[in-house]
Amino acid sequence: MTFKRWTVVSILLAGTTLAGVLVQVRTRESNIDKKPVRYIKDPNPAWSSIAVNAENNMVVMTDENLFRVVEYSRLDNTPPKARFTEPKRIISGNQTRMEMLCGSYIDPKTLDVYVVNNDTQDWMPVFSKNAKGNVAPDRLLATPHRSWGIAGDDARQELYITIQFPSAIAVYRKTAANNDAPIRMIEGDATELADPHGIALDMKEDILIVANHGHRRFYGGAAVSTLGTETWEQWIGKTTYDLNTLPRRYLPGLGKFDLPSINIYARGANGNTAPLRVIKGPNTQLNWPSHVAVYEDRGEIFVANDADDSILVFRTSDSGDAAPIRVIKGPKTKVKNPTGLSLDVKNGELWVANMGNFAATVFPINADGDVAPIRTIRGGPADQVGLMIGNPGAVGYDSKRQQILVPN
Amino acid sequence: MLSRTMHDIRYNAVDDEILVPNPFSNAILVFRGGADGQEAPIRIIQGPNTELNGADRLDIDLEHREIFVPQPGTILVFPLDGKGDVRPKRVIRGADTQIEGRSIAVDPIHNLVATTGRDQSIVIFDRTANGNVKPLHWIKGPNTQIDRINQMAAYPAGKLLVVAMPGRQGDMEPPRVFVGMWNLDDDGDVSPKWTITGKQTGLKKPFAVAINPDHKEIYVTDMRLNGVMAFSVPEVFKPAAETRGR
Numbered sequence: 001m002t003f004k005r006w007t008v009v010s011i012l013l014a015g016t017t018l019a020g021v022l023v024q025v026r027t028r029e030s031n032i033d034k035k036p037v038r039y040i041k042d043p044n045p046a047w048s049s050i051a052v053n054a055e056n057n058m059v060v061m062t063d064e065n066l067f068r069v070v071e072y073s074r075l076d077n078t079p080p081k082a083r084f085t086e087p088k089r090i091i092s093g094n095q096t097r098m099e100m101l102c103g104s105y106i107d108p109k110t111l112d113v114y115v116v117n118n119d120t121q122d123w124m125p126v127f128s129k130n131a132k133g134n135v136a137p138d139r140l141l142a143t144p145h146r147s148w149g150i151a152g153d154d155a156r157q158e159l160y161i162t163i164q165f166p167s168a169i170a171v172y173r174k175t176a177a178n179n180d181a182p183i184r185m186i187e188g189d190a191t192e193l194a195d196p197h198g199i200a201l202d203m204k205e206d207i208l209i210v211a212n213h214g215h216r217r218f219y220g221g222a223a224v225s226t227l228g229t230e231t232w233e234q235w236i237g238k239t240t241y242d243l244n245t246l247p248r249r250y251l252p253g254l255g256k257f258d259l260p261s262i263n264i265y266a267r268g269a270n271g272n273t274a275p276l277r278v279i280k281g282p283n284t285q286l287n288w289p290s291h292v293a294v295y296e297d298r299g300e301i302f303v304a305n306d307a308d309d310s311i312l313v314f315r316t317s318d319s320g321d322a323a324p325i326r327v328i329k330g331p332k333t334k335v336k337n338p339t340g341l342s343l344d345v346k347n348g349e350l351w352v353a354n355m356g357n358f359a360a361t362v363f364p365i366n367a368d369g370d371v372a373p374i375r376t377i378r379g380g381p382a383d384q385v386g387l388m389i390g391n392p393g394a395v396g397y398d399s400k401r402q403q404i405l406v407p408n
Numbered sequence: 409m410l411s412r413t414m415h416d417i418r419y420n421a422v423d424d425e426i427l428v429p430n431p432f433s434n435a436i437l438v439f440r441g442g443a444d445g446q447e448a449p450i451r452i453i454q455g456p457n458t459e460l461n462g463a464d465r466l467d468i469d470l471e472h473r474e475i476f477v478p479q480p481g482t483i484l485v486f487p488l489d490g491k492g493d494v495r496p497k498r499v500i501r502g503a504d505t506q507i508e509g510r511s512i513a514v515d516p517i518h519n520l521v522a523t524t525g526r527d528q529s530i531v532i533f534d535r536t537a538n539g540n541v542k543p544l545h546w547i548k549g550p551n552t553q554i555d556r557i558n559q560m561a562a563y564p565a566g567k568l569l570v571v572a573m574p575g576r577q578g579d580m581e582p583p584r585v586f587v588g589m590w591n592l593d594d595d596g597d598v599s600p601k602w603t604i605t606g607k608q609t610g611l612k613k614p615f616a617v618a619i620n621p622d623h624k625e626i627y628v629t630d631m632r633l634n635g636v637m638a639f640s641v642p643e644v645f646k647p648a649a650e651t652r653g654r
Contacts, residue, residue: 033606255434407414
């Protein structure tokens with residue numbers, strides 16, 4: 001599967017006021033301190049994950065563009081002509097340790113909100129149900145660089161976090177903080193983890209479900225795991241800065257493009273353990289599968305299928321090149337680059353966080369096909385689309401077309 | 409085949425192609441210049457002979473038709489039309505090189521290639537260097553004010569290196585961030601010749617730079633803003649002969 005998400009920019013937005021506090025830099029010639037002649041910035045949110053607590057009518061979303069955690073009421077519904085719905089609370093600012101937010105989880109007992117940063121902040125901040133504004137987290141856990149998805153095991157009081165690269169799943173005690181080590185890791189060639197993203201638990205079947213984008217690298221030989229010969233302290237480093245500098249034992253050149261997949265493991269899997277089964281193949285329609293959720297009573301896996309603008313539903317018993325049993329997709333759905341997904345089994349609802357149109361769309365849990373959402377919470381105007389500029393780590397210039405290339 | 413992590417992108421104006429690295433699959437992807445939507449790459453460099461190992465940046469030399477790829481301790485050089493499991497033409501690697509290898513920029517006019525060096529520095533080699541060679545120039549020291557370097561770009565006509573300095577990894581809003589510019593023959597503990605930073609610029613965490621000499625503009629992406637800025641800086645785009653000796 002191929003998907004390109006670089007933004008070709010030829011829009012010119014001039015005169016935007018920016019702010020910043022910077023240290024003066026010494027130069028030999030001079031410093032250039034002037035406004036950009038053009039500034040391209042999406043003022044609207046880019047929803048990257050969603051968590052729902054039905055008992056408290058609580059909907060939490062992470063915003064990868066404006067670096068915010070926002071809470072809405074489960075019953076909010078943005079009127080068609082309204083610009084957006086005001087959140088009940090917003091957590092944001094430089095005290096929060098939040099930037100490129102990718103995952104979220106609500107503790108069902110405490111209503112604490114756990115969020116996962118990817119790539120630029122190697123922390124998992126935890127906020128109490130009353131946290132609001134630019135506040136320090138109530139708790140911080142140092143997480144490996146490129147952590148992405150999160151799932152909670154409330155029976156065992158454990159947290160599962162996916163790590164894109166080196167592909168791994170770290171399992172922590174739910175109370176873990178600071179530089180606490182995970183209690184187990186799933187990692188190694190046998191796991192078939194390949195740039196893992198979303199993660200969910202099926203307590204009824206005692207299984208762990210992981211969505212993979214399909215980018216693989218191999219350790220090779222006996223070096224099957226990063227943690228095989230290193231202590232956690234060596235791996236996590238003395239500070240999170242060290243995470244970028246630690247050597248990896250991947251063999252040069254042993255990279256591979258695999259098809260995206262849903263890997264299913266035993267819930268207690270540990271180490272370099274093979275999946276019980278893998279859903280993978282052209283019939284699956286998987287394309288950048290992101291967050292996943294499980295409807296245990298019906299034995300169904302829901303997948304936010306980012307690059308296909310769709311929601312896929314599989315059976316938890318599926319294996320191999322299985323076609324989804326339901327696909328929510330089409331213009332009526334308003335599903336656009338869905339990365340977040342959550343189930344409200346109590347009220348029979350499926351929640352989708354769309355990065356492409358800053359909307360949370362709500363469907364009946366058994367929805368199928370090109371169906372309109374029953375409610376929508378928009379974070380921006382209905383007639384605009386998201387620029388989806390997220391952690392723009394590079395820029396290029398196409399001199400032929402006079403376009404700026406922005407990979408995200 | 410693109411990953412959610414892309415830390416470089418270069419446009420090949422001669423062949424109308426776009427090059428993007430994929431560090432998670434150890435690959436260099438080449439797309440049509442006009443590629444759109446879910447379009448497959450036209451070439452992929454990938455395989456055990458490539459020695460690619462986590463490379464997530466690159467630059468291209470259209471004059472000599474080569475791809476330069478930095479990775480920890482190493483620079484790999486491939487033919488621009490390289491495909492599949494191709495061996496690098498040259499490999500700069502070894503203790504004498506002082507290479508860190510986070511970023512890269514090539515000047516085909518003056519036959520120079522710059523990459524990040526150990527201890528927050530910039531090392532500059534002859535473009536044709538191969539093996540365990542010492543850098544021609546090593547920009548290093550407190551006056552450089554280098555905390556971390558992300559993407560680099562060269563302005564060969566001005567013999568200039570442009571780098572994005574996003575501050576220390578992990579800082580939410582680092583106090584020292586700038587776009588820095590050095591001459592490619594600078595050496596030692598020297599301040600940047602030019603910088604772009606300050607309140608008016610709005611820069612908070614500049615992650616990447618690209619240059620447009622035709623319009624005398626520098627494009628900067630800022631991670632903290634999730635935005636793209638265009639700075640008009642005609643004072644920077646001067647031929648090397650006009651700025652010699654400064």
